Amino acid sequence: MREIALHILDIVENSVKAKATLVEVIIEAKNNLLTVTIRDNGKGMDKEFLARVTDPFTTTRTTRKVGMGIPLLKQAAETAGGEFTITSELGKGTEVKASFVIDNIDRMPLGNVAETAVTVLNPEVDFVWVYTVEDRTFTFDTREVKEELGDIPIDSPEIVTFLKSLLTENIESINGGINL
Amino acid sequence: MKSIADIKAIRDKMQAQIVNRDNKDAELETRIVVGMATCGIAAGARPVFNELVDQVTSRGLTNVKVTRSGCLGMCKLEPIVEVFVPGEEKVTYVKVDAQKAKDIIARHIVGGQVCTDYLIGEE
Numbered sequence: 001m002r003e004i005a006l007h008i009l010d011i012v013e014n015s016v017k018a019k020a021t022l023v024e025v026i027i028e029a030k031n032n033l034l035t036v037t038i039r040d041n042g043k044g045m046d047k048e049f050l051a052r053v054t055d056p057f058t059t060t061r062t063t064r065k066v067g068m069g070i071p072l073l074k075q076a077a078e079t080a081g082g083e084f085t086i087t088s089e090l091g092k093g094t095e096v097k098a099s100f101v102i103d104n105i106d107r108m109p110l111g112n113v114a115e116t117a118v119t120v121l122n123p124e125v126d127f128v129w130v131y132t133v134e135d136r137t138f139t140f141d142t143r144e145v146k147e148e149l150g151d152i153p154i155d156s157p158e159i160v161t162f163l164k165s166l167l168t169e170n171i172e173s174i175n176g177g178i179n180l
Numbered sequence: 181m182k183s184i185a186d187i188k189a190i191r192d193k194m195q196a197q198i199v200n201r202d203n204k205d206a207e208l209e210t211r212i213v214v215g216m217a218t219c220g221i222a223a224g225a226r227p228v229f230n231e232l233v234d235q236v237t238s239r240g241l242t243n244v245k246v247t248r249s250g251c252l253g254m255c256k257l258e259p260i261v262e263v264f265v266p267g268e269e270k271v272t273y274v275k276v277d278a279q280k281a282k283d284i285i286a287r288h289i290v291g292g293q294v295c296t297d298y299l300i301g302e303e
Contacts (some may be wrong), residue, residue, distance in 0.1 A: 157236040166182040
């Protein structure tokens with residue numbers, strides 16, 4: 001992966017596959033540490049599977065024997081002087097947390113968060129994105145968008161294109177010229 | 181700066197279009213599916229997906245849905261895009277990038293001609 005935002009996309013796809021109805025993505029850049037938390041209310045994992053989940057040869061799939069998403073994120077965080085944790089409870093959900101030292105030379109760029117956020121838009125799943133840089137925060141809650149939309153699906157191309165420009169503008173404003 | 185409240189205008193415009201549509205439209209919907217598993221994402225599926233969506237929006241195409249799927253089992257050929265046009269055979273494009281995505285919309289979805297140079301076996 002070339003961007004942290006691509007890792008986020010990959011992990012959020014796991015949440016959607018785990019039948020989550022609410023996924024929260026919290027991105028925080030503060031005091032030289034970039035922290036990404038992805039929390040869902042999906043079906044979760046049992047202790048035995050959770051213990052093996054950072055092993056690339058662990059997957060729930062039956063069509064192939066590798067599961068690279070989580071190990072790649074763990075590696076990206078640890079390479080950049082950060083930490084990776086995953087907690088999960090069967091029937092309750094999963095939380096993935098990865099941190100990156102911002103000025104670490106091996107940290108990959110955060111990348112295009114707006115594009116990731118609109119790629120996962122889904123009428124059946126709600127998303128809350130909280131984006132913080134130092135003391136500036138922007139929150140994007142798809143439940144508010146769906147309320148405005150009524151019976152129009154949130155993943156309609158016109159809506160996706162509009163929301164991408166909304167998110168891009170707001171994220172740029174929160175960044176305040178900082179390139180994460 | 182844009183806000184969620186601005187969605188109302190787009191919604192009103194779209195609702196007017198939906199009223200004008202025929203009920204049979206759902207059966208006539210073209211589906212474009214982008215593989216969005218770890219392999220697809222790492223190979224560049226996200227910009228492909230976004231280019232397809234932006235092209236559908238800017239060309240005002242109705243009845244075209246861009247959606248995502250998991251791993252299709254051919255990771256080395258990602259990003260993979262499948263096109264389902266009602267009444268026609270499924271077309272699978274491999275190693276797609278944003279420029280090819282633009283071409284797929286222009287030549288296949290709008291023009292009705294399969295982009296044979298992006299098919300499996302031609303890569």
